[in-house]
Amino acid sequence: MDQESPLQKFLARLRVEFPEAIAETQKTDRQGNARTLYALKQEFLDELKGAGLDAANDDNRYELQFPGKRQARLQAQVPCYKTLKAEPEQSVDFEATGNVFIEGDNIDALHLLQKSYRGKVKMIYIDPPYNTGGDGFDYSDDFSQVQQDYLKAIGVLDENGARQISETNSRLKGRFHAGWLAMMYPRLRLARELLRDDGSIFISIDDNEQANLKLLCDEIFGEDNFQYCLSVVNSLNGNDNSSGMMETQDYCLIYSKNHQEFQMGVLAVEEEDVQREWQQDEKGYWKKGGSLKATGINAPRSARPKLFFPIYINEQDLSFSLEKTDRHTYKLLPITDGKEMCWYWSRDKFVQDCDEVIVARVNNGYALYKKQRPSLGDRPSKRGKTTFYSPSYSNTHSNQTIHKLFGRRVFSYSKPIALLQDLIRLADCSGEIVMDFFAGSASTGHAVMQLNAEDGGGRKFVLVQRPEELDKKKSKEAFEFCTSSFLPPPPARPSPTFPKSVCAGRVRQFPNNTP
Numbered sequence: 001m002d003q004e005s006p007l008q009k010f011l012a013r014l015r016v017e018f019p020e021a022i023a024e025t026q027k028t029d030r031q032g033n034a035r036t037l038y039a040l041k042q043e044f045l046d047e048l049k050g051a052g053l054d055a056a057n058d059d060n061r062y063e064l065q066f067p068g069k070r071q072a073r074l075q076a077q078v079p080c081y082k083t084l085k086a087e088p089e090q091s092v093d094f095e096a097t098g099n100v101f102i103e104g105d106n107i108d109a110l111h112l113l114q115k116s117y118r119g120k121v122k123m124i125y126i127d128p129p130y131n132t133g134g135d136g137f138d139y140s141d142d143f144s145q146v147q148q149d150y151l152k153a154i155g156v157l158d159e160n161g162a163r164q165i166s167e168t169n170s171r172l173k174g175r176f177h178a179g180w181l182a183m184m185y186p187r188l189r190l191a192r193e194l195l196r197d198d199g200s201i202f203i204s205i206d207d208n209e210q211a212n213l214k215l216l217c218d219e220i221f222g223e224d225n226f227q228y229c230l231s232v233v234n235s236l237n238g239n240d241n242s243s244g245m246m247e248t249q250d251y252c253l254i255y256s257k258n259h260q261e262f263q264m265g266v267l268a269v270e271e272e273d274v275q276r277e278w279q280q281d282e283k284g285y286w287k288k289g290g291s292l293k294a295t296g297i298n299a300p301r302s303a304r305p306k307l308f309f310p311i312y313i314n315e316q317d318l319s320f321s322l323e324k325t326d327r328h329t330y331k332l333l334p335i336t337d338g339k340e341m342c343w344y345w346s347r348d349k350f351v352q353d354c355d356e357v358i359v360a361r362v363n364n365g366y367a368l369y370k371k372q373r374p375s376l377g378d379r380p381s382k383r384g385k386t387t388f389y390s391p392s393y394s395n396t397h398s399n400q401t402i403h404k405l406f407g408r409r410v411f412s413y414s415k416p417i418a419l420l421q422d423l424i425r426l427a428d429c430s431g432e433i434v435m436d437f438f439a440g441s442a443s444t445g446h447a448v449m450q451l452n453a454e455d456g457g458g459r460k461f462v463l464v465q466r467p468e469e470l471d472k473k474k475s476k477e478a479f480e481f482c483t484s485s486f487l488p489p490p491p492a493r494p495s496p497t498f499p500k501s502v503c504a505g506r507v508r509q510f511p512n513n514t515p
Helices: 006-017 042-050 069-077 106-112 144-153 169-175 178-194 210-221 271-277 347-352 395-406 417-426 443-455 476-484 498-507
Strands: 022-028 034-040 100-103 121-126 195-205 226-233 249-256 279-281 284-291 311-313 330-332 357-362 365-372 433-436 460-465
Touching (some): 006 022, 006 034, 006 069, 006 178, 034 042, 069 178, 121 178, 121 417, 178 195, 195 210, 210 226, 210 249, 284 357, 330 365, 395 417
Parallel strands (some): 100 460, 433 460
Antiparallel strands (some): 357 365
């Protein structure tokens, strides 16, 4: 069926505000149905140009340019005439689950998902090829000519395509960014349309393309929607890349769909930290918070005289009273270095929230603190840091998880589940849809199910990954895993597809992960 392009949707919205600028034409689609198409009127474009608002030929404009950008932009607009085919016999709980695994090219899937998932996805996480020259980057789409034109422009190839500079293809692919950017551009454009207004996208990347990806995302999502660039530490010892430095990290860019609607989530506190730092009372968890004695420019008594008054302490049970009693005899005033200050709270506040006050012994006396409660929910939580580190984020820990899950090392690398769980928490996603259209070994789906099992959430995943046919001789262990463990190969296919089998293997670890 015909898919309405993002450009047509944009023009339809523009027509509401500026109907005089939009022309309408009629077209018959492949099913014989009449459709209305929109286009900008030439006189409107001429008017913009006459007002000096046409930047098409402005040499002073600042923007990311690369060979093939125009083709990449068109790739996001061209309708996809393919369809999605359900495979119940190859599924786990097909009728009950809300999870989706799509096998195919992600550019096609992103087009096809627009109808059902547009504006419904809370979080997108992707770990695209890093364009290192040896990471299997072959999402060439229709952009093979982009690389050829670029190599000719810089003198690597002559006009006939003959090489003028002796250099290996892998090194060239690692250095030249145009093909990679042309691959990413339409996918990110389409991905943005799938996000909810309060949604966000998290993109893992390394130094090869981090700078270019930042510029690309600024253009597609808007600079105002840039949230953070996390430095994700994956090896404290460092990885030797023969550059003179040991690399300990890669990055994760975070962009929101609409920064005014987006709310950054918080991270869970490790159980051992809960036991060490937090206590419980009738209201739940708490730990010592800030002092109730004021600091800053408004702290002196002269600034807020009504907030200067005595608090009486019971030195036996560390309770307090606003009035002196037989048990509360120690008089505490807000004094710092001999200067009279004030409390943050009024008398009424102390009475109202008396069970939120901590009386603590300090040098030569006592001090008052407020109880700090978990910022979200009942469990203790913490804000994330831009240097993202945990021992469970390491490559070593990830490999151990894979071996424990599948009983063998069926692939060389997989994103750590704990890392993905924390990114999902930062996206403030508890019962919504999480998407990954570079799904690889389905780690994102695993993280969603694991997190649901831990906190009772109702998150669902949508994963997209190209099929990878396995050669029995070259990938013996992975082939044996696919044929013996989870999903038999369909009769029409000479060998099983690896991503689907791995995803099914992960799903079977969580038999209750259905609505």
